[in-house]
Amino acid sequence: MKGILFVFDVLPELLDQIPTDTPIDTIGGDGAYDTKQCHAAIAARDAQPSIPPREGAMPWPESTSGATWRNEAIDAIAQRSRREWKTSSGYHLRSLVETLMYRLKTLTGNCLWARKVGSQATEVAIRVGVLNRMRGRQSDAQDEERTSWIACASLPTDGAISSLLTPP
Incomplete structure (x- = not known):
C-alpha cells in the first residue's frame, strides 16, 4: 500500500x-x-x-x-x-513506560521546541529531570529500568542539566 x-x-x-x-x-x-x-x-x-x-x-x-x-x-x-x-x-514493564511517557507529555507538552537533534536530547533530559523533581523521590532500580526502556538514561548531560536530572 x-x-x-x-x-x-x-x-x-x-x-x-x-x-x-x-x-x-x-x-x-x-x-x-x-x-x-x-x-x-x-x-x-x-x-x-x-x-x-x-x-x-x-x-x-x-x-x-x-x-x-x-x-x-x-x-x-x-x-x-x-x-x-x-x-x-517482563512485558508488563511496557505499560509502566507508557504511563511514564503519558505523565511526561501531560506535564511538559507533546512536542519539542528545539530544532537540532542535540538540543532536542537536552530538552528531553531537562523534562525528565523536572518530572523526577516533581515526583520528589529518589530513583530506584525499577525507575532506572523504566528509564532505560525509553533511552533517557543515555542522553548527554552537563552542568545545570545534570543537576536537574538528579532527584532531590
Missing part, C-alpha cells in the same frame, strides 16, 4: 539509528511488532524481544530468525496464561 507506513516497517530503521556497539538488552512492543521482519531485526542486534505473540499464533520454523524466543513464548502462554507470561517475561 503506497503512502502507508506500518509499525513493522519502522522498527529496523529505529534500530539502525542506535550505534551497533551500543548493547540493547530488550526491545519491547505490542502485538503489532509480532512479525518476522521485527523479530529478525531484534535478533540481528542480539536483543531479547518482549513482544506478545498474536492471538492464535502458530510456531515458526526454527530456521526463522527470532523463532526460538517467539516459539517459547507461545508455549509458555499455552501452558499457563497470557497474563502470567506478561508478568514472567
